[in-house]
Structure formats: C-alpha cells, structure tokens
Amino acid sequence: MLSPGTTAQADPPAPVVPLPRRRGIEFTLIVVAVLLSVYGYCDVGIARTGSVPPGAVGYGAGLGVLALLAHLAVRLRAPNADPLLLPIGVLLNGLGLVLIYRLDLETPDDPAAPTQLVWSTLGMGLFIAVVVLLRDHRVLQRYTYVSVVSALVLLVLPIFFPSVNGARIWVRVAGFSIQPGEFAKVLLAVFFAGYLAANRNALAYTGRRVWRLQLPTGRVLGPIVAIWLLSVGVLVLERDLGTSLLFFGLFVILLYVATGRTGWIAVGLLLAACGAVAVGWLEPHVHSRVEDWLHPFASIEAGLGPNQLAQSLFSFAAGGMLGTGLGLGHSVLIGFAAKSDFILATAGEELGLAGLSAIFLLYGLLVERGYRAGLALRDPFGRLLAVGLASIVALQVFVIAGGVTGLIPLTGMAMPFLAQGGSSVVTNWIIVALLMRLSDSARGRSGTAQAEEAGGSERAKGIEGIEGIQGAEGGVAP
Amino acid sequence: MTRYIRHAAAFCALLLLALLVNATRIQLVQARSYDENPANRRHTIARYGQPRGDILVGGKPVTGSKDSGQQFRYERTYKNGPLYAPVTGFASQVYGTNLLEGAEDDILAGTDPLLSPLPLWNDLTRARNPGGHVVTTLDPAAQRAAYEGLGDRRGAVAALEPSTGRILALVSTPSYNPEELSGTDSAVAQAWTRLNQAADKPMLNRAVRQTYPPGSTFKVVTAAAALDAGVVEDVDEPTKSPDPYRLPGSSVRLTNEVEGCADASLRYAFAWSCNTVFAKLGVNVGVAGMRAAAAGFGFNERQLRVPFRVSPSTFDTRVDQAQLALSSIGQYNTRATPLQMAMVAGAVANNGSVRTPHLVERTTTDDGDTVSATGQRTLRQAMNPATAVQLRGLMTDVVERGTGKNAAIPGATVGGKSGTAQHGVHNSGTPYAWFISWAKADDAVEPGVAVAVVVEDAEADRGDISGGGDAAPIARDVMGAVLGR
Numbered sequence: 029m030l031s032p033g034t035t036a037q038a039d040p041p042a043p044v045v046p047l048p049r050r051r052g053i054e055f056t057l058i059v060v061a062v063l064l065s066v067y068g069y070c071d072v073g074i075a076r077t078g079s080v081p082p083g084a085v086g087y088g089a090g091l092g093v094l095a096l097l098a099h100l101a102v103r104l105r106a107p108n109a110d111p112l113l114l115p116i117g118v119l120l121n122g123l124g125l126v127l128i129y130r131l132d133l134e135t136p137d138d139p140a141a142p143t144q145l146v147w148s149t150l151g152m153g154l155f156i157a158v159v160v161l162l163r164d165h166r167v168l169q170r171y172t173y174v175s176v177v178s179a180l181v182l183l184v185l186p187i188f189f190p191s192v193n194g195a196r197i198w199v200r201v202a203g204f205s206i207q208p209g210e211f212a213k214v215l216l217a218v219f220f221a222g223y224l225a226a227n228r229n230a231l232a233y234t235g236r237r238v239w240r241l242q243l244p245t246g247r248v249l250g251p252i253v254a255i256w257l258l259s260v261g262v263l264v265l266e267r268d269l270g271t272s273l274l275f276f277g278l279f280v281i282l283l284y285v286a287t288g289r290t291g292w293i294a295v296g297l298l299l300a301a302c303g304a305v306a307v308g309w310l311e312p313h314v315h316s317r318v319e320d321w322l323h324p325f326a327s328i329e330a331g332l333g334p335n336q337l338a339q340s341l342f343s344f345a346a347g348g349m350l351g352t353g354l355g356l357g358h359s360v361l362i363g364f365a366a367k368s369d370f371i372l373a374t375a376g377e378e379l380g381l382a383g384l385s386a387i388f389l390l391y392g393l394l395v396e397r398g399y400r401a402g403l404a405l406r407d408p409f410g411r412l413l414a415v416g417l418a419s420i421v422a423l424q425v426f427v428i429a430g431g432v433t434g435l436i437p438l439t440g441m442a443m444p445f446l447a448q449g450g451s452s453v454v455t456n457w458i459i460v461a462l463l464m465r466l467s468d469s470a471r472g473r474s475g476t477a478q479a480e481e482a483g484g485s486e487r488a489k490g491i492e493g494i495e496g497i498q499g500a501e502g503g504v505a506p
Numbered sequence: 507m508t509r510y511i512r513h514a515a516a517f518c519a520l521l522l523l524a525l526l527v528n529a530t531r532i533q534l535v536q537a538r539s540y541d542e543n544p545a546n547r548r549h550t551i552a553r554y555g556q557p558r559g560d561i562l563v564g565g566k567p568v569t570g571s572k573d574s575g576q577q578f579r580y581e582r583t584y585k586n587g588p589l590y591a592p593v594t595g596f597a598s599q600v601y602g603t604n605l606l607e608g609a610e611d612d613i614l615a616g617t618d619p620l621l622s623p624l625p626l627w628n629d630l631t632r633a634r635n636p637g638g639h640v641v642t643t644l645d646p647a648a649q650r651a652a653y654e655g656l657g658d659r660r661g662a663v664a665a666l667e668p669s670t671g672r673i674l675a676l677v678s679t680p681s682y683n684p685e686e687l688s689g690t691d692s693a694v695a696q697a698w699t700r701l702n703q704a705a706d707k708p709m710l711n712r713a714v715r716q717t718y719p720p721g722s723t724f725k726v727v728t729a730a731a732a733l734d735a736g737v738v739e740d741v742d743e744p745t746k747s748p749d750p751y752r753l754p755g756s757s758v759r760l761t762n763e764v765e766g767c768a769d770a771s772l773r774y775a776f777a778w779s780c781n782t783v784f785a786k787l788g789v790n791v792g793v794a795g796m797r798a799a800a801a802g803f804g805f806n807e808r809q810l811r812v813p814f815r816v817s818p819s820t821f822d823t824r825v826d827q828a829q830l831a832l833s834s835i836g837q838y839n840t841r842a843t844p845l846q847m848a849m850v851a852g853a854v855a856n857n858g859s860v861r862t863p864h865l866v867e868r869t870t871t872d873d874g875d876t877v878s879a880t881g882q883r884t885l886r887q888a889m890n891p892a893t894a895v896q897l898r899g900l901m902t903d904v905v906e907r908g909t910g911k912n913a914a915i916p917g918a919t920v921g922g923k924s925g926t927a928q929h930g931v932h933n934s935g936t937p938y939a940w941f942i943s944w945a946k947a948d949d950a951v952e953p954g955v956a957v958a959v960v961v962e963d964a965e966a967d968r969g970d971i972s973g974g975g976d977a978a979p980i981a982r983d984v985m986g987a988v989l990g991r
Binding site for chain 2: 338349376396411418426430
C-alpha cells in the first residue's frame with residue numbers, strides 16, 4: 029500500500045523526452061534582473077541629484093559580468109538546473125545594493141555599498157566555485173560530521189570576541205566583520221540532512237510506543253537533540269535570537285519531513301512555546317524586545333521619541349500602496365540598523381506595498397523552487413538538504429520581515445541578499461549554488477544525467493526500496 | 507517523504523501569506539494613523555522639503571530659501587531681516603514660526619488646499635503644491651524711514667492708510683535677524699537663547715505685542731467722547747475746569763506742565779496738553795461714555811488679527827471717579843499698542859470710522875494667481891463724522907502751533923498729538939515719548955497716512971523726553987515717505 033504522492037508518481041519510468049534546459053530563459057531573466065537593478069540605481073541618483081549617478085555604468089557592468097560568469101558556470105556544469113534561482117539571486121542582490129547605496133546618500137560618512145559590492149562579488153565567486161567544483165551533492169553526505177563540528181566551532185568562535193550592539197555574533201579580522209553564525213546555517217543544514225537521511229527509519233519506527241506516540245530510541249535521537257540544544261544554547265548566550273529561532277524551525281521542519289511524524293511538530297511547538305515564554309520573561313534583552321513588539325509606541329508616550337520599531341512602522345506606513353519612489357523616503361530615521369536589519373523598511377517606504385509584495389514573492393519563488401527540487405530528487409539526503417536550504421531562506425525572511433513589520437517580536441537578522449552584511453550575502457549565494465546543484469540533479473535525472481545515474485542506479489534502487497517500506501508503513505503509523 | 511515535503515512547503519506558503527497580510531495591514535489599513543503620529547517626523551521633513559513661498563514688500567520678496575542639504579532641507583533667508591522682522595517673524599525648523607510666517611504658514615508652506623488646482627488632487631497624488639506668496643501692504647519707504655528714525659533707541663512705529671486700514675509700516679526696535687533662527691545647527695539654539703535672554707527683548711514686536719500707557723495721545727479719545735456726548739459743544743468755549751484739579755473722591759491734585767490750563771478751551775487744552783481739562787472731561791463723560799468711546803476705537807478688543815494676533819489695548823471700566831480721571835489722560839490702567847494708537851489717529855483722519863487694520867494685501871500661488879484677497883471691512887464708527895472734523899482741526903493746531911511742530915510737512919496738512927507717558931512705581935521709570943498723527947497731501951482728497959510712534963529711550967535724560975521732541979520727527983519722516991515728500 030502506498031500513501032498518495034510518494035514514490036509511485038515521483039519515480040517515472042524510463043525517460044523518454046529530456047526536460048528542456050531553459051538556459052536561454054535564465055539568460056534573459058538575468059539580463060532583466062541586471063537592467064532592473066541598474067534602473068533602480070539610476071532612479072535613486074535622478075531622484076536625489078537630478079542626474080544619473082557616475083557609478084551607474086560601473087555598477088551595471090560589474091553586476092552584469094558577475095551574473096554572466098555565474099550563468100556560464102551554470103551552462104557548463106549544471107545545465108539542467110532551475111532557471112529561476114540565479115536570476116532571483118541576482119535581482120535581490122542587485123536591489124539590495126541599490127537600497128544600501130540609497131541609504132549611503134543619507135550617511136555620507138559611513139558608506140556601505142562598496143563593501144557590500146565586494147562581498148557580493150565574493151559571494152557570486154563562491155557560487156561559481158560551488159557549481160563548478162561540486163559535481164554531485166551526495167558527496168556532501170560524507171561530510172555530515174565534519175559539517176557539524178565546523179558549525180559548532182563557528183558558533184562558539186564569537187564568544188571570544190567583543191559584543192557589538194548587544195549581540196556577540198561577530199568576529200573581527202583585519203577590519204572585516206564576519207558573522208560565523210551565517211555560515212553555520214548551511215553546515216547545520218548539511219548535518220541535519222545527512223544525519224536524518226541516515227537515521228530516519230530508526231527515528232520513525234524504533235523505540236517504545238507510549239499510547240499513540242512512537243518514541244525513537246535515545247541512541248538515535250540523542251546526538252541530534254544534543255547538537256541542536258548546543259547550537260541554540262550557544263546562540264542564546266550570544267543573544268543571536270533570530271538565528272536560534274531559525275535553527276529551531278529548521279530542526280523541527282527537517283525532523284517532520286524525514287520521519288513524517290506530526291508528533292514531532294507538536295513536541296517542537298510545545299518546547300518552543302515553553303522556551304519562548306521562559307526566555308521572554310527572564311532574559312532582559314528579549315523581554316524588552318517583546319515589550320517593544322506589544323507596545324511599539326510606548327517610548328513615544330514616555331516622551332523618549334520613537335524607537336526603531338516605531339520608526340520602521342512609520343516607514344512602511346509612509347510607503348502606502350505605491351511607495352514614495354526610490355530615494356525619496358525617510359527610512360534613514362530608523363537609525364543605525366537601517367541598512368542591515370531594517371533594510372526592508374526602505375523597500376516598503378520607497379517601493380510601497382506593491383514593491384514589498386514583489387520582493388516577498390521573489391523570496392517565495394526562491395523557496396518554492398528549492399522545495400520543487402526537493403520533491404523531484406530521489407535520494408533522501410538531497411531531498412532533505414533542498415528542503416532545509418529552502419526552509420532557511422523562508423524562515424529567515426519570515427523572522428526578520430515579521431519582526432520589522434511588527435508581526436512577531438523583533439530579532440536581529442539579515443534579510444537574505446537585501447541587507448548589508450558580508451557573511452549573509454556570501455552564505456545566501458552558497459545556498460543558491462547548492463540549490464542549483466540539487467535542482468540540476470533533480471531535473472537532469474530524466475534526460476542528460478543518465479550516465480551518472482548508470483553508476484548510481486544500484487544505490488538509487490536501494491533508496492527507493494526504503495522509500496517503499498516507509499510508504500507501506502507510513503499509512504499506519506502517523 | 508513527498509507528502510511531508512508538501513506539508514512543509516504549505517507551511518512556508520502560510521508564512522509568506524502572513525507577511526503579505528501584515529504588510530497590507532500596515533501599509534494600507536493602518537497607514538493613516540501611523541502617518542499622523544506626532545512622533546513621525548515625515549510631516550516636518552516634507553514641510554521643509556521644498557522652498558517656502560515668499561513674503562513680498564513693495565512687489566519684491568523680503569524672504570528667500572536656501573538648500574541646506576540637511577534633513578530639514580530648505581532654510582529661510584531674509585533680506586533686511588531686522589527691518590522686516592516685526593512683520594515677517596521667523597520660520598525656524600526648530601522653533602516653529604510666528605507673525606506672518608506663522609499666520610500665513612499654510613500658504614507659504616504649500617499646504618493650503620486653496621493652492622491646489624483641483625480639489626482632492628493632492629490627496630491622490632500625495633504631491634505638495636509649491637509654496638504660495640504673501641503680498642503685504644507695507645510701504646518699503648515708510649518702513650525704512652521708521653526703522654532709521656528709531657535708530658538705536660527702543661521703540662515702535664505703526665503706520666496705516668486711514669481709508670483702507672492697510673498697514674504701511676510696522677517697526678520695532680531693537681530688532682533681530684530672523685535668519686539666525688533658520689536651520690538646525692547649534693548656532694540656531696545659541697541665537698535662540700541669546701535673543702530670548704537679551705535685556706532689550708529684540709524678539710518682542712513692540713508695535714503690536716507690547717502695550718504702553720498712551721499718555722496724552724489718549725486725549726484724542728477723551729476729546730472725541732466729550733464732543734460726541736455733548737459735554738463740549740464748542741471747542742473754543744471755556745471748559746470750566748480748575749487748575750490744579752482735585753481728583754473726585756480723593757485728595758490728589760492733578761497739575762499741568764504748561765501754563766494757562768485753568769478754564770481753558772478744548773482747543774487750547776488739546777494743543778498744550780492740559781491734564782486737568784481732560785481729566786475733568788473724562789469724569790463728566792462718565793465711565794459708560796468713556797468705555798463706549800474707547801471701545802469704538804478698538805480698545806478692549808481681544809480678537810484683532812492682522813492676520814497675526816495683536817495684543818489687546820485696554821481701557822479699564824471698573825474704576826472709581828479718580829481712576830476714571832487718570833484713565834482719561836492715558837494713565838492708570840489705560841494701555842495701548844502703537845498699532846491701536848495709529849488706529850485712533852486714523853479714525854480721526856477717516857471721518858470717524860476705523861478700518862480693520864491688515865497687513866496682507868493678498869496671497870497668491872507660486873505663479874502669482876490670487877488665492878485670496880483681503881477685503882476692506884469697517885471695524886466700527888468711532889465717532890460722529892462732525893466730531894472727526896472738529897478733532898482734525900484740533901490735531902492740525904497741535905502741529906501748527908502746539909507741541910507737535912516737529913511733525914510739520916511742507917505741502918501737506920498734518921494733524922498730531924504728542925504724549926509723554928509716566929510709568930513705573932511712583933512714575934520713576936523713564937517716560938515713554940509718544941506721537942500720533944495723520945497727514946494729507948495738499949493735492950489729495952483724503953489723508954493718506956496715520957502713524958503712531960513710541961520711543962522708550964532708557965538712556966535719555968528724563969527732561970529731554972517728550973513726544974514732540976523725540977517721536978514727532980520720526981512720525982514726520984514716515985508720513986513724508988508715504989506721501990512722497
């Protein structure tokens with residue numbers, strides 16, 4: 029007996045027609061993305077000074093060359109990859125540079141766009157490197173435990189460096205600030221995917237059964253819970269609440285996808301609620317964030333002027349439906365985090381609800397394409413990795429966008445690609461590169477990647493066998 | 507696993523939907539309440555985001571705007587700032603606006619809905635109109651003559667056109683440059699503190715916001731009341747008044763500075779400013795009559811705006827007979843702004859009717875299309891026209907042969923009244939020198955200008971201060987400037 033939507037339909041018979049590769053579409057979309065970014069850049073200049081900013085040609089050429097190089101790498105090494113992922117990355121990154129450049133005009137003493145351009149270059153360089161060098165994503169499964177050790181080292185590292193603005197999440201080397209927690213996201217996703225792919229049956233079907241809940245054995249569950257607790261604990265120590273929330277969500281989602289046990293979600297939500305209430309009450313930093321969320325205008329009523337969240341809400345409100353136009357808003361009133369955590373407020377004010385929705389939909393499309401790759405893939409590791417990476421983007425966007433729009437308490441996080449922050453841009457390019465690789469494998473299966481499949485068919489059969497067992501029992505257990 | 511991946515994807519879609527719904531809530535549904543939060547600085551930024559319209563004197567702007575490149579972008583500049591400060595006031599990013607800058611702020615800042623070509627259009631486009639202009643009634647020559655006439659002395663001048671109420675000059679000294687208050691840097695705060703703490707109060711608009719005891723210039727009001735009430739029927743008949751005059755119900759004896767006041771005629775008493783005669787006339791008219799006469803000229807009027815607020819001039823109506831006698835010669839609680847006394851002179855010149863004084867001829871859009879124009883309104887009839895004719899004769903006598911000879915202008919008929927007002931505890935303060943007058947060019951149909959001058963010169967020797975000596979020459983220069991002589 030097969031549960032609906034599992035292997036029966038996802039495993040087509042022998043390929044007949046190769047999927048269209050759609051590299052031409054990708055090229056066209058990249059050109060559009062670059063042109064949109066250059067247009068935004070020029071628009072800011074015209075709105076502010078009445079003339080096209082002098083760097084427009086250089087900016088457009090730089091972004092265009094980088095995007096084309098990335099495109100060439102994809103044509104060469106991942107010809108079947110999803111054609112939407114790269115253009116979305118280019119557009120969001122380009123738009124982010126425009127927004128940061130726009131805010132730089134308000135803070136001439138503290139320009140951030142040039143640095144961001146350097147980091148973007150590095151990020152796209154790493155994108156190319158990953159696409160070129162990583163021929164098969166399954167290689168990563170071998171590094172499951174290397175990943176988790178590196179992730180933990182990266183997470184612990186900032187403890188030895190001074191805190192910045194209340195959070196101890198930066199490492200300063202030679203004038204550059206790096207946020208190791210950003211890179212740890214990818215490594216942790218690799219670890220979760222690798223570990224769960226290897227142990228998911230044990231997690232789902234072994235251990236004692238208490239009432240209707242099938243508990244896994246401690247030997248299997250223990251290590252992953254320990255790793256997860258450790259990372260969240262470290263992050264709480266470092267006051268990086270956004271990232272700890274992200275890891276928590278990632279863990280619960282992957283556990284659910286791997287085991288299909290709704291119980292995990294219930295337990296996860298229960299734990300999250302307890303943790304959130306405890307931290308919210310006991311930890312003053314978090315407590316003030318929660319207070320700000322509940323009463324964003326309390327500081328105004330107290331005569332202290334609007335706080336960052338209130339300024340952010342003012343920004344969004346000022347944008348209205350169509351926005352003030354690039355360069356014509358006043359989101360700089362938000363203060364020091366305007367270019368990083370609150371970059372979305374600038375988008376909301378100057379591009380309006382229309383522009384903001386477009387940005388949200390771009391993220392939504394990015395996430396959806398990641399999930400689609402996960403659905404099309406055969407190996408559990410690949411599937412979990414794709415879901416994990418896409419979920420990282422989704423959760424991160426939700427946590428920070430929900431925070432700056434007053435939907436949930438604010439936790440400092442970087443809007444993927446948009447926000448100022450080198451580690452963030454680099455990490456997100458790596459995430460997109462991995463998703464490209466995963467989607468290339470997923471879509472390539474049906475057509476050109478047969479040679480690869482010939483070698484891996486044994487293994488694929490084995491995997492499908494497990495899938496079959498799961499399908500058979502899955503109808504009863506959950 | 508596929509099913510669970512789909513579930514997770516649905517969860518992510520739910521998160522996205524929540525974000526979209528919440529963004530709609532903030533940006534559309536609740537946007538207005540956020541926009542209107544007083545802590546939201548966007549209104550102020552938008553307000554200073556475009557150049558303000560100009561205030562025009564004699565067809566030329568006396569204001570300007572410069573781009574500071576700051577958050578509150580356009581700063582106000584002033585041409586001849588100190589000269590026009592009592593009219594323009596200041597427009598400061600930090601301290602707000604006052605006087606014309608405040609009263610016509612909607613026009614100047616471009617927010618007045620009348621500036622829009624189409625109603626509701628700006629609500630749709632969120633655009634702002636360019637700032638409109640305010641055309642004043644000032645006569646630049648008269649303004650300059652008054653300012654230069656006062657020089658370093660403390661004082662004020664108000665001049666108006668009697669037949670229309672157009673204000674031709676409004677000067678207060680010492681003055682200040684309102685440009686010092688434009689902008690947001692620390693120099694602005696320093697200037698604000700310095701100007702506010704200065705002993706001679708340069709930011710006080712003495713012409714409309716300061717009241718002085720009007721002294722003998724108030725005798726015009728008392729004379730009008732006496733003539734209107736029939737207490738005096740012939741200005742050349744003796745008034746049966748003693749010298750000295752014992753104030754009724756008290757032992758205080760009122761005396762005069764000049765000879766010949768005993769039983770003097772109204773003409774003589776007016777020309778030489780006999781206190782005793784006018785004190786007795788006031789008492790004879792009575793409280794009700796005096797109150798009505800004073801009110802007719804605009805005393806105790808609390809709502810006067812030109813278009814900025816004018817401090818009310820007062821004639822105390824809860825007085826005993828002795829206080830009434832003193833009130834009638836411009837002492838006790840009688841106080842008047844220079845503008846009020848210019849209105850008194852103007853009423854005499856304009857056949858007894860007082861026109862509402864106004865400073866704004868019209869307001870225009872950026873292109874010069876009229877937005878609104880100030881119509882002429884009669885404030886009230888202060889006295890019978892026949893009384894006005896008699897008073898014009900009395901005031902002309904003052905300039906021709908009395909205390910106001912310094913105000914005479916060749917080729918023009920000038921009427922005036924001087925005053926020296928005592929003030930302070932036991933009159934210990936340096937007296938204020940007053941002169942109010944009007945002038946008619948010989949070839950004109952009606953008087954073209956009425957003026958009031960007050961000089962509060964703290965440094966002059968007390969004996970040297972007199973309305974005729976200090977204030978009359980300034981009045982003459984202002985009137986000469988208006989009449990072109």
